[in-house]
Amino acid sequence: MSNGTEPAFSIQHEEGETRGRYVIHLDKGNAEMTYSKAGDSLLIIDHTFVPSSMRKQSIGAALVRHAVEEARHAGKKIMPLCSFVNAQFARHPEWNDVLDR
Template structure:
């Protein structure tokens, strides 16, 4: 049984997922030329404001780092997360792919 607080890369659905308290948060992405392009982050309304999306993105970025990829934050939430976490900014792609 998978840990409920574990961020999972659902490659077939091209999204990262985090399931908490019966709700599923997602961070949609596209993968191109050595980068993950985050396009949308969504959490259930009942879980908003509890740090759920931040945990989702933190886990997603850890996986991106493990894969040796860069990030293009088209999603406003991911962009704001990176602004608040300078330790993650080395993941930013300097040349946006595609």
């Protein structure tokens, strides 16, 4: 799920009853974006982590884009408490349909 400017990564979605995460397994550690569920239709993204040696490679952006696409497909909204995710939403007004402030 790339827009052509980001490299393709294998993103796994791990979901529990009240929390979940999107994770990319890398040679130098895992990148992840975690969220809490608020009901059946809202994901509150609270944290994004990319190993320092892997930063500047659009890994975090790929995680956010993947979550946006999944939320859109499932009819859910995203509340970005994480500053990185909030900045990504500011850069991508086309994601406003899934944004919940």
